[in-house]
Amino acid sequence: MSPAIRQRAPISIKSSCRVGSVLLVGCGLLWAMGLPAAAQEAAVPTITKAEVRCIAGVPYPIISASIRSADSVQAAKVYFRAAQGEDFYFVEMAVQDRGYRAVLPVPSDETNRVIYYVEAVSASFEAGRTEEYEAPVRDDCDEDRFLGDDPRIVIYAVAESAPIPAGFLSTGVSSTVSAAGVATAVTSGGGLGAGAITGIIVGGGLAAAAIANELDDETPQPVSPGG
Numbered sequence: 643m644s645p646a647i648r649q650r651a652p653i654s655i656k657s658s659c660r661v662g663s664v665l666l667v668g669c670g671l672l673w674a675m676g677l678p679a680a681a682q683e684a685a686v687p688t689i690t691k692a693e694v695r696c697i698a699g700v701p702y703p704i705i706s707a708s709i710r711s712a713d714s715v716q717a718a719k720v721y722f723r724a725a726q727g728e729d730f731y732f733v734e735m736a737v738q739d740r741g742y743r744a745v746l747p748v749p750s751d752e753t754n755r756v757i758y759y760v761e762a763v764s765a766s767f768e769a770g771r772t773e774e775y776e777a778p779v780r781d782d783c784d785e786d787r788f789l790g791d792d793p794r795i796v797i798y799a800v801a802e803s804a805p806i807p808a809g810f811l812s813t814g815v816s817s818t819v820s821a822a823g824v825a826t827a828v829t830s831g832g833g834l835g836a837g838a839i840t841g842i843i844v845g846g847g848l849a850a851a852a853i854a855n856e857l858d859d860e861t862p863q864p865v866s867p868g869g
Contacts, residue, residue, distance in 0.1 A: 684712035687762035687770040691741070694775070696783035697756045699749055702793050702814055704786040705758060706743045707735070707772075713764035720744045721800070722758035724809025725776070731807045732798045735760070743786075745793040745814070749779045753809040792816075796825075 692707035705720045718735035735742040742762075749756060755778055761771040794816040797807065805818035805826065812828055819825045 685764045685766045685768040687711040687715055687718075687764055687768070689760050689762055689770055689772050692760045692772050692775070694777050694785045696780045696785055697746070697749060697777045698783040698785060698787045699779045699781040700787070701748050702788040702795075703746045703748070703756075703783075704743055704788055705735075705746060705760065706738075706741050706786060707760045708741050709760075709762045711762070711764045711768075711770075713766045713768070715742075716763045716765045716767075718742045718744075718760065718762040719798075720746065720758055720760055722746060722756060723807060724749065724753040725755035725757055726753065727808035729799070729801045729803040729807070731800060731803075732761075733795060734798075745788045745795055747795055747797065747807070747810040747815055748813050750809055750811050753779055755779060756809075 688710045690708045690710075692705065694705065697703045705722075707718070709715055709718055719732040720735060721730045721732045723730045733744045733746060735744040742760075746756075746758075755776055757774055757776050759772045759774045761769060763769045793814045795814050796817050796819065797805070797815055798819045799805065799821045802821050805820070805828075806812045806815065815828045817825050817827050
């Protein structure tokens with residue numbers, strides 16, 4: 643059965659120049675240059691193949707999407723929350739296998755459904771996004787999963803809320819970033835390392851300074867259930 647979809651039209655951020663809760667410095671100047679309307683429309687990212695039939699209830703669910711834009715894609719993110727949660731959080735997507743992928747944290751036992759959408763921003767600060775998808779959580783879900791030891795997930799908060807989203811486990815989460823841009827490490831026991839690392843989000847949420855010195859430069863590669 644296909645997940646329920648809450649219809650919501652793609653949006654453009656040229657009027658507010660924001661990605662999530664982050665103000666993109668200098669984007670107002672770009673729009674003041676007066677790009678032709680056709681060029682602006684072509685630069686809005688088109689996002690397809692983002693809907694999944696279910697969310698894996700065991701480590702670690704993956705959301706993937708195909709993103710196209712006449713301009714280069716500056717950033718791609720998956721915004722998500724448990725059905726019982728109020729606030730959205732996001733994880734950044736990375737290019738892989740001619741598409742974009744992100745690893746989500748593991749849903750907790752009480753989470754039956756996950757609500758999510760994908761947003762992408764072009765180099766000219768046009769944004770496009772999908773509808774909100776509502777997918778059931780199932781242990782037997784045959785969608786792609788990360789099967790490695792440690793996905794090192796970085797979770798970004800959109801609002802002033804708890805570091806770990808309600809309805810999700812801290813397993814596999816390496817650090818969290820608050821809405822104010824402060825990054826904090828998550829210890830191996832799942833707790834937050836107070837004062838362990840701090841940083842300010844740069845590039846409109848594309849990275850956090852000094853996320854963790856001990857992390858390897860190589861990002862673990864997601865693996866599908868089929869290998």
